[in-house]
């Protein structure tokens with residue numbers, strides 16, 4: 656669905672390439688997490704995937720078409736983005752207006768706009784906050800407003816930058832339910848996260864980016880427990896991998912599979 660072919664990108668005035676000859680293919684319906692140290696180039700890659708930046712070299716395609724040739728309106732039909740700082744993507748004076756804005760850009764009837772807005776408000780548990788100013792909400796609720804805008808539009812490709820950030824336990828569970836529904840409906844998802852427990856819970860493929868290059872690409876158990884990711888200064892090991900290591904177990908990092916393996920272990 657989304658393909659990077661030998662893509663290089665250098666920020667203006669930077670002496671070195673931020674992404675260097677990077678190739679990557681995301682299949683339709685895949686749920687992929689992008690992990691790596693600060694400055695590895697993850698957000699830059701996401702912005703290139705969204706068409707917000709143009710590659711200096713190489714080709715990025717979405718459904719076989721050159722992304723750099725697509726207009727913003729066209730890209731908005733296929734791609735939904737959640738930025739790291741959600742408040743920067745909120746412009747309207749009520750939660751409801753914020754959600755309807757994206758829908759109004761599409762050729763929909765008033766009835767459809769109202770129906771999709773209502774569904775998104777319910778799914779994201781924002782119905783009671785519909786008339787509030789988004790900037791009067793706390794950080795987790797504000798982030799959920801940005802999620803509700805995506806929920807209303809249901810784009811086939813989601814690009815999420817640190818989505819679990821700012822959520823308390825309640826809002827994280829609301830967000831995780833929405834994410835599960837997106838996965839169920841076949842949405843392709845590329846997510847940046849430093850929260851490796853969150854990654855282990857939700858993603859079937861993990862890409863480790865370091866210094867603008869892919870250094871590992873595989874299942875969560877392969878990538879999250881790899882030595883490259885666990886070097887000092889890098890990201891902390893997910894809790895279940897740390898537990899596996901401490902107990903010398905070889906169990907999966909997904910909590911459901913882990914508890915099944917633990918309950919059915921041969922003593």
Ligand SMILES: Nc1ncnc2c1ncn2[C@@H]1O[C@H](COP(=O)(O)OP(=O)(O)OP(=O)(O)O)[C@@H](O)[C@H]1O
Nearest residue numbers: 666667669673691692693694695696697698699700
């Ligand atoms: N707007 C910008 N202008 C110039 N350089 C930038 C810009 N944004 C990022 N960079 C540089 O590009 C490199 C990669 O940054 P990027 O934000 O993509 O990394 P990241 O892996 O997402 O890091 P983090 O986990 O801290 O968000 C860094 O050296 C950064 O300083």
